[in-house]
Amino acid sequence: MSRSSRGARTPRERDVGQDVLAALGTSPLCRIWRQNSGKARALKGDGFVQLAPRGAADYSGLLCDGRRLEIETKATHTDTCACESCAGQRHWAAMIRRFGGVYLRVRSGAEALAAVEAEVAQAAEVPLDTEVAHARGE
Numbered sequence: 001m002s003r004s005s006r007g008a009r010t011p012r013e014r015d016v017g018q019d020v021l022a023a024l025g026t027s028p029l030c031r032i033w034r035q036n037s038g039k040a041r042a043l044k045g046d047g048f049v050q051l052a053p054r055g056a057a058d059y060s061g062l063l064c065d066g067r068r069l070e071i072e073t074k075a076t077h078t079d080t081c082a083c084e085s086c087a088g089q090r091h092w093a094a095m096i097r098r099f100g101g102v103y104l105r106v107r108s109g110a111e112a113l114a115a116v117e118a119e120v121a122q123a124a125e126v127p128l129d130t131e132v133a134h135a136r137g138e
Contacts, residue, residue, distance in 0.1 A: 023109025055088030
């Protein structure tokens with residue numbers, strides 16, 4: 001956690017990401033993994049390795065119904081942030097949705113889990129089954 005100008009603790013994006021992985025890691029509704037974007041220096045030689053395109057979400061994966069799942073974690077940026085990285089992420093979100101995928105922008109693991117559950121339930125048009133309720137500890 002980092003401190004804001006008023007001394008209050010605000011979560012770092014890394015903390016939010018770990019919370020999302022913990023919340024969704026055992027869910028039967030999806031499989032997700034960390035997705036780095038941009039370029040990284042190659043271990044050998046002077047070159048670079050291209051990672052996911054700029055603007056790609058922090059986490060990628062699949063929903064149990066086969067749809068692509070992209071999750072962008074946010075700790076401090078607002079939904080209307082005009083910075084270059086947020087603008088690129090909005091373009092990525094539009095592309096994922098245009099191709100039938102699900103793009104979520106979340107601030108906690110609980111928010112991510114609730115959104116995934118809602119997406120799967122809405123797509124199936126039936127209530128979540130007992131296995132999902134059990135996974136949630138109900």
